[in-house]
Amino acid sequence: MYPTDPAFEALLVHLKETRGFDFTGYKRSSLMRRVDRRMTQVDSAGYADYLDYLQVHPDEFTVLFNTVLINVTAFFRDPDAWAYLSAEVLPALLAAKPAGAPIRVWSAGCASGEEAYTLAMVLAEALGIDAFRERVKIYATDVDEEQLGEARQATYGEREMESVPPGMAAKYFEPAGTGFTFRKDLRRSVIFGRNDLVQDAPISRIDILTCRNTLMYFNAETQAKILSRYHFALCDSGVLFLGKAEMLLSHGSLFHPIDLKRRIFRKVPRAMPISGAVFAEAPTSDGSTVHGLDELRNEAFSASPSAQLGLTFDGLVALTNRGLEKMFGVSSRDIGRPFRDLEISYRPVELRRYIEQAQIDRRTLRVTDVEYGHNGDTVNLEIQVSPLTGADGRLLGVNLIFHDVTAARRLQDDLELANQQLEAAYEELQSTNEELETTNEELQSTVEELETTNEELQSTNEELETMNEELQSTNDELQNINDQLRVSTDRLDEANSFLETVLTSLRAGVAVVDRDLRIRMWNKRAVDLWGVRSQEAVGQHFLNLDIGLPFEQLRPMLRAALAGPSPAFEEITLDAINRRGRKVMVRVAFAPLRNENGTEETVGAIIVMEADDV
Structure with missing residues (x-):
């Protein structure tokens, strides 16, 4: 057994004061072993040296916490216990709940989240997906922010997924890269947050509380304190699910076992005392009875100058x-209401954690330096929280007295101001406002949904960027094709212009027709000869033109030029009438228009017309 070491205790106090981690309730034997292991790795000779090392190297705090907080967890850890919980405990618990009533679950010491998501799968199987989304809230807490960050991602590798039954893995997880992510629609029902089991207030109205192999790290005194908080957190029919290494043999007044082997316990409800004050008639010194004590005492309590x-x-x-009633608006009409439902429970100061502490420690607590806005003025309060116990030592309740110390506070402020003026060193008064540490469940859920939406938007943005790059590449390709087409068009225009120049330079009229005798080209000399413009001729049937050529004599030769193999040129001289109505002798020559692919296929004919005098 490890002896108490003042240097080690000083190290624990430093961790608590500077980083907010209270390890004073942990078992010294296991705690000192883990710190010693870390000291060996950084070559520290003793606890005092290691404390100096921490002050010089702030990053060492994270490594130390990871060493002390051994986060060992897995999906469906101890499968037999989970099977019993699903088959025997959950059906009875759900049957006792009113239809549609919310189900609140707390996974304390959740580490990287496997236990919380196991609870989600088990409850979704018992209720159905739709009812799970509507009714269930799972609060998963831990003191390790790094582990909570991993848990919020809800992504696990193949090794972690080996303990998930194949059917559930396919139903509740989606592939994500090299791992698997818990379903987003069910993920919203799991809320992660930091909670120190030793210092922070417990979550209330819980139906199922799992804390597996976590209590074993604490000493007996701290275990008792945590179990008392668990008892407060659970509703009367609530179930506590512990790990194999933990027992509750000495806490039978708080929990009784449902199945001791599997470490599943049910809360033992405490008897409800009679609400209000009941007073007996008291005898006097001469044996007579003083009557009206109930009314007298109630009136005395009601007339007390302090709230x-x-x-x-x-x-x-x-x-x-x-x-x-005058100060906070709470009157006899509120008798029987839960204190947590009243505004006074959290304003002007969070009182529930002080009430809980007073009940646990059985001693009076004072909450000082409380400011409260009342009727437009600021009132200074000192709140006294006193546990009330019966003659047999059992806890009856709590009494809260709100002392108005505004006058005393103002006098104190005046004295401090006068003292500062005498010393000629006026300093501004600094006031320390206690931070209210509460868990806003819906806000946390909204933040997580926004983080999920942000990830989806980021993914969509990356896809759009990829599409933009592809479109840019396609646009570049189309631009290249367009440039090639422009070059080809320019060349074609040059060829057409050259051909037009050649045909215009000929003294003979030239017409080019296709196999259907539709005119494809009509040169300027042909216009001068017959008076038909190119725009009028192109597209017309050659034999339907209204010109002075005797088509009856030309038709056989034209058909022969188009029909097949024929001489390169056939020529005939005819009498014709030009555009001026004069008779002229016209030599007409026909030549077949061959295909360029070398097949000797006739695709049209070239008609050359030359007159002696125009």
């Missing part, structure tokens, strides 16, 4: 007085 509030042990309003 007072009495709560039952389970947090219901039992007693109020006039001062409380």
Whole structure:
């Protein structure tokens, strides 16, 4: 067994004060072994040297916490216990819940999230997907922010997925790169947040609380404190699910086993005391009875100059007085209501954690330096939280007294100001506002949804960038093709212009026709000879032109030129009438127009017309 070491205790105090991690409740034997292992790795001779090392190397805190907080978890860890929970415990628990009632689950010490998602799968199987989304909230907490970050990603590799039954893996996980991600629509029901089991207030109204192989790291005193908080967190029919290495043999007043072998326990509800105050008639010194004590005591409580509030042990309003109603608006109409539903429970200061601490420690707590806005003025309060116990030592409830210390506070401020003026060194007063550490469940869920949406938008943006690059590449290709077409068009225009120049330079009229005798080209000399413009001739049937050629004599020769093999040129001289109406002798020659592919196929004819006088 490890002896108490003042240097080691000083190290723990430093961790608590500078980083907010309270390891003072951990078992010293295992805690010192893990710190010693880290000290060996950085060559520190003792705890004092290691404390100096931490102050010089801030990054060492993260490594130390990862060494101390051994996060060992897996999907369906201890399959037999999970099977029993699914088959025996859950059906009875769900049957006792009203139809449609919300189901609240707490996975304490969730590490990287496998246990929380196992709970999600088990409940989704029991309720159905739609009912799970509507009814279930799973709160998964840990002190290790790095582990919580991994858990929020909900992505696991093949090795972690080996313990998930194949059917559930296909149903509840989606492939994501080299791993698998828990379904996003069910992921929204799992809310992750930081919670220190030793220092922070527990989550309330829980139906199922899992804390597997976490309590074993704490000493007996801290275990008792945590189990008391678990008892407070669970509803009366709530179930506590522990790990194999943990037992509750000495806490039978809080939990009784459903199945001891599988470490599944049910909360033992505490008896409800009678709400309000009941007073007996008291005898006097001479043996007579003083009557009217109930009314007298109630009136005395109500007339108290300080605002007072009495709560039952389970947090219901039992007693109020006039001062409380005047200052906070809480009156006898609120008797029987849960304290957590009243605004006074969190404003002007979070009182629930002080009430819980007073109940656990059985001692009076004072909350000082509380400022409260009342009727346009700021009132300074000192709140006294006192546990109330019966003659047999059992806890009856809690009494809260709100002392108005505004006058004393103002006098103190005046004295401080006068002292500062005498010293001629005026300094601004600094006030420390206590940070209210509460878990806003819906806001956390919204933040996580926004993170998921941001990831989806990022993925869409990357896809759009890829598409843009592809479109840019296609546009470049089309631009190249367009440039090639432009070059080809320019060359074709040059060829056409050259051909037009050649045909215009000929003294003879030239017409080019296709196999259907449709005119494809009509040169300027032909226009001068017959008076038909090129625009009028192109596209017309050659034999239908209204010109002075005797087509009856030309038709056989033209058909022969188009029909097949024939001499390169056939010529005939005819009498014709030109565009001026004069008779002229015209020599007409026909030549077949051959295909360029070398097949000798006739695709048209060239007609050359030359007159002696135009």
